[in-house]
Amino acid sequence: MTEHPRTAPSGSEKSLAAAINAERVTKVFGSGKDKVIALAEVTVAIQQNEFFTLLGPSGCGKTTLLRLIAGFDHPTDGVIMLHGRDISHLPPYQRSVNTVFQSYALFPHMTVAQNISFGLEMLGKSKDHIKKTVGDMLALVKMAELRDRRTDQISGGQQQRVALARALAPQPEVLLLDEPLAALDYKLRKEMQIELKRLQHETGITFIFVTHDQEEALTMSDRVAVMNAGRILQIGTPRQIYNHPVERFVADFIGSTNFLAAKVLASEGRSARLKLSSGKEVKVELPEGMVPADRVTAVVRPEYAQLFAKDQNNSDLRGVLENIVYFGTDTHYHIRLPDETRFVIRRQNRLEDTETFDVGQTVDIAFKPNSVQVLRD
Amino acid sequence: MPQNKAIMSNLEEEARRRSTRRSWLLSTPALLVLFCAASGPLLIVLVYSFLTSGEYGGVVWEFSTDAWFNVVFLRDIFDDTLGLADAHLRILWRSVKLSFFTTATTLAIGFPTAYFIATRPRTTRNIWLFLITIPFWTNLLIRTFAILEMIRNQGLINMVLLNLEIIDSPIRMIFTDFAIMVGMTYVYLPLMVLPLYASMERLDFNLVEAAYDLYASRSKVLRRVIIPLVKPGIIAGSILVFIPSLGAFVTPRVLGGGKKMMLGNLIELQFGAGRNWPLGAALSITLLSIVMIALLVYVRTIQKDSDGLR
Amino acid sequence: MTPGTKKRKPFSLKKQPGFGFIAIACFVMLYAPILILIVYSFNLGENIAVWEGFSLQWYVSAWHNEAVQDAALRSLTLALQASIYATVLATMAALGTTRTRPFSGLTAIYVMINQPLMVPEIVTAVALLTVFAIIKTATGIQGMIYLVAAHTAFCIPFAYLPIRARLEGMDLMLETAAADLYAAPWKTFQRITLPLLWPGIIAGAMLAFVISLDDVVITEFVKSSGQETLPTYMLGQLRRIITPEINAISAVLVSLSIIVVGLFFVIDKKFGK
DSSP states (O other): OOOOOOOOOOHHHHHHSOSEEEEEEEEEESOGGGOEEEEEEEEEEEOTTOEEEEEOOTTSSHHHHHHHHHTSSOOSEEEEEETTEEOTTOOGGGSSEEEEOTTOOOOTTSBHHHHHHHHHHHTTOOHHHHHHHHHHHHHHTTOGGGTTSBGGGSOHHHHHHHHHHHHHTTOOSEEEEESTTTTSOHHHHHHHHHHHHHHHHHHOOEEEEEESOHHHHHHHOSEEEEEETTEEEEEEOHHHHHHOOOSHHHHHHSSOOEEEEEEEEEEETTEEEEEETTSOEEEEEOOTTOOOOSEEEEEEOGGGEEEEESOOTTOSEEEEEEEEEEOSSEEEEEEEOTTSOEEEEEEEOOTTOOOOOOTTOEEEEEEOGGGOEEOOO | OHHHHHHHHHHHHHHHHHHHHHHHHHHHHHHHHHIIIIIHHHHHHHHHTTEEEOBTBSEEEEEOOHHHHHHHEEEOTTTOOEEEOHHHHHHHHHHHHHHHHHHHHHHHHHHHHHHHHHTSOHHHHHHHHHHHHHHHTSOHHHHHHHHHHHHSTTSHHHHHHHHTTSOSSOOOOTTSHHHHHHHHHHHHHHHHHHHHHHHHHTOOHHHHHHHHHTTOOHHHIIIIIIHHHTHHHHHHHHHHHHHHHHTOOHHHHHHHTTTSOOHHHHHHHHHTTTOOHHHHHHHHHHHHHHHHHHHHHHHHHHHHHHHHHO | OOOOOSSSOOOOSSOOTTHHHHHHHHHHHHHHHHHHHHHHTTBSSSOTTOOOOBOOHHHHHHHHOHHHHHHHHHHHHHHHHHHHHHHHHHHHHHHHHSSSOOOTTHHHHHHHHHHHHHSOHHHHHHHHHHHHHHHHHHHOOOSTHHHHHHHHHHHHHHHHHHHHHHHHTSOHHHHHHHHHTTOOHHHHIIIIIHHHHHHHHHHHHHHHHHHHHHOOHHHHHHOOTTOOOHHHHHHHHTTSOOOHHHHHHHHHHHHHHHHHHHHHHHHHHHHOO
């Protein structure tokens, strides 16, 4: 029958070979006028024991990529490798990859325990092994008391945990999670996020997580790949993605940011000196692979800028305060710059704050040079 | 890489071809049985209608259009004049007439009934559905027989009326067109109610509420809102009643006796005592054609409806 | 709905005048003849309008009537065979025509499967009579096989529809999940598809059984002499003297229908969705 397809190369090689290697993967649906390019030459290497997130808006291709890794569809072009082995065209039941579906897809005619044991049964494991593993899994997701319940009689959160246990039981090399927390309410989602992190650490299995929720991506992942329109725009740690976005889309999609037009005065290798529209000069490091240009766009996060009353000599920008929005924990200041663009500053409210500002007041903005990130554009 | 692309799209094609092949493989046994014992024989009937009638039934394999001719016309055997086949036309007319009336009556009775069921609370609705479904699954013959027992000369109605001395002698109800119509209405009523119910169950009563809000009276709401919205159900039910009525055989046989024949009985006659298989075949094809036309009208109306509503 | 004042009844959104009355009258009219039939099967006397006392004699005489026994047995074996064959074939056809990518022959297949529903029974009966006559003279084969084939054929669409409905309502993801969990296609079918499809298959089989049992027209045409089923026997009896034996047989058949329909509703409720 089906053997457990875990034919990884030898130990040391395995630790070097990425868990999943997608090379120039392309997926095209339909043809002619109805052609849809879901993925365009996507290349990414996901490491062993990594919590890796595919982040992007609906239709960006993240789910398609997941399906290709799982085996529910075949790439039109390109290669997908699992620990060095080409699995691009293997059927899903021959890949050591398991999926947690967005709708959970629990088998309604089976109990919780039977759902969890299903993969193991298909692999032909011994009854003892199955019994022990199911017990372990139930303990892992804390569902032991519900083991004989039918799956249509448990709550959404419980179903989600059963789906997890079911996918983890056969000890796959990679676990795929397709927006598994989307159907849960806020509190439950927060709890499950912590749970998932813990599970990944305990099992050591590579998790590939798909979501459109950037907060989720930032809090849970070791690394994030931001996708849009069938392409991967940037891969990095949450901190890298947040502080150093290199694409306009990434800067805009993750958190909110301020866009500043700037002119390049001089550049040497990766270093460059920019002149911002307000006149202030600043020294920055250009992102990799950037085509040299005269005009660039720079971004500054709202929380990295500071607000002063007028007459600060080392202000970077000057503008008129248009709007003050109070959020409880923060206050947002919306400032209109001379070139009619908006700049938003986010300031955490502290009890000892005494300075007040009024709408219509001219204010000064200051930010550190290393908070300026140039976009690759 | 371009070569890979060609291989990849070939794999897609392969998958699609395999899926189609699988579909055919799975469907073929059923199709085979159906072809041999349902669809195929229809072609034979068509062929038979163009053959010559055999002496003792059956056919002689000689081409002839006599059968088709005899559907409508009659050649007098004595003086060879051409006339209309009165009996045939009368039977044809009776079939169409009775089918229309049956459809109308079942609609008149079935519409309020279906509405009633559809407006019951969810808990009791299943019981009503259960009750309306049972006659549907009861043998046609038994139901016809039940009507026979009611309306024949020594049947229940007459006996009760006689005993109560309301009448002197039994009212002649059996073996009339009326009897056949009562029988067919009784037998086909569930066939009208069920599709009507299906349509009404989907009725969005918010629309009705909106109509009342806009000063419509109950009858106006019925005419202008409810009926148009359940039109698909009305048409489906009408088709489901009209078609079997047209080809009814058992009910006219039992309730009409030998005298009041419908198309089904006429056809049967040709294969029995009438010994004119080609004529029977021609009549069958005629019946089939009328049915096909009715179905086409139905499909066309449904398409137009769904286009209009979009 | 506007809330009612103390004395006025609240406005009923769904009420239409007279509809309730007609509906109830309809139900009464539908059941009265059958119920009367059944009641008089227990009548001691022969005359339908004269109640002479309670008696099971007609049931007994029907039970011992050899012709009835023969017909009943034949009806049951025929229905059993036809429903089993039809259900198997319909299941395969449903699997082949549901949830697949559309291909050119699909509509044609669908039409052919449902064709017995669209053609008046008498036409099918005539068609089968002619074809079987040819085959009989050509091959000399006699026996029940013609009836079985005919019944199987017109039972297929009745078995097909509930199975297809159930298949379409099934979550596609479940089979994908099974494949993800190392189940090869056959195993997926065996462990996931089939168990979930089972209520639909049962429903289809029951429907086919009842349809076969009830058939009059096609059986009447296709049968050779001596091959009576219960309905054809009853039809024949209607030409002669009608004894309440017919009532008794009818009562039994009606009870059978009630049981089957009841089972159908129970299954639907239990496994629906």
